[in-house]
Amino acid sequence: MIVVKVGGSLGIDYDAVCSDLASIVKTGRKVILVHGGSxxxxxxxxxxGKPPRMVTSVSGYESRYTDRETLEIxxxxxxxxxxxxxxxxxxxxxxNAVGLSGLDGRIWEGRxxxxxxxxxxxxxxxxxDDFTGKVEKVNLELIHLLLNGGFTPVxxxxxxxxxxxxxxxxxxxxxxxxxxxLKVEKLIILSNVPGLLRDVQDEGSLIxxxxxxxxxxxxxxxxxxxxxxxxxxxxxxxxxxKEVVFADARRSLPITEALSGRGTVIR
Numbered sequence: 708m709i710v711v712k713v714g715g716s717l718g719i720d721y722d723a724v725c726s727d728l729a730s731i732v733k734t735g736r737k738v739i740l741v742h743g744g745s746x747x748x749x750x751x752x753x754x755x756g757k758p759p760r761m762v763t764s765v766s767g768y769e770s771r772y773t774d775r776e777t778l779e780i781x782x783x784x785x786x787x788x789x790x791x792x793x794x795x796x797x798x799x800x801x802x803n804a805v806g807l808s809g810l811d812g813r814i815w816e817g818r819x820x821x822x823x824x825x826x827x828x829x830x831x832x833x834x835x836d837d838f839t840g841k842v843e844k845v846n847l848e849l850i851h852l853l854l855n856g857g858f859t860p861v862x863x864x865x866x867x868x869x870x871x872x873x874x875x876x877x878x879x880x881x882x883x884x885x886x887x888x889l890k891v892e893k894l895i896i897l898s899n900v901p902g903l904l905r906d907v908q909d910e911g912s913l914i915x916x917x918x919x920x921x922x923x924x925x926x927x928x929x930x931x932x933x934x935x936x937x938x939x940x941x942x943x944x945x946x947x948x949k950e951v952v953f954a955d956a957r958r959s960l961p962i963t964e965a966l967s968g969r970g971t972v973i974r
Contacts, residue, residue: 708737711895712882715743718899719956727962729800741882744789762825773838773875785863806861812849815842815866840874842881845888883939887946895965897956902971917973950974
């Protein structure tokens with residue numbers, strides 16, 4: 708079994724991802740797909756007159772500011788348009804996929820942050836109306852039920868808080884928690900770059916392999932969203948996943964190539 712996370716940035720070839728995933732499933736291998744939807748959420752937010760607001764924590768991680776109205780747009784795009792669009796593509800490729808969010812069956816649970824401290828114009832600011840959190844617990848009953856029934860789960864944020872609130876969580880870290888809970892050997896994280904780059908302006912500067920004991924040294928090359936992907940990889944390996952691969956979702960066989968080691972392999 709493998710867990711595949713595909714991001715939501717511009718340029719990702721979801722048709723190729725779904726076609727490739729289908730070919731793998733047809734060999735009898737079980738796959739769980741986790742997906743994002745950031746670019747489409749940004750586009751629709753603009754159309755609805757609620758432009759996205761990205762904030763940077765004091766520790767340097769960027770995230771989407773998620774008040775209640777933003778959360779509703781987020782759910783509409785991630786759980787609706789993106790999730791069902793991917794399920795449709797998989798069904799067209801002969802995969803009996805089932806689309807769910809982390810809310811369903813409380814698959815992903817965590818604590819909503821009481822407040823987040825951000826840096827804005829060089830000053831610290833506290834936000835208290837933010838519906839964000841972190842996956843702390845994975846409930847696998849529904850996942851096992853689907854897998855044992857021959858279905859392919861397609862999962863997306865949000866998660867659910869312990870008191871029943873929807874919370875925006877990072878998809879890469881949620882996928883890492885899922886991979887750890889399922890004790891899979893390999894987690895593949897697909898995005899719109901070839902992997903971790905020494906120079907974000909040069910796709911030829913790919914770092915092909917990172918020994919886990921040197922991850923802190925190589926993490927310095929991660930910029931923007933890649934920072935959380937590296938953090939998710941660290942969390943997955945610390946919890947028992949043997950290998951994490953950052954690979955390119957713009958290629959015709961993105962998962963197959965990642966399984967063969969194309970991209971950045973962390974082990």
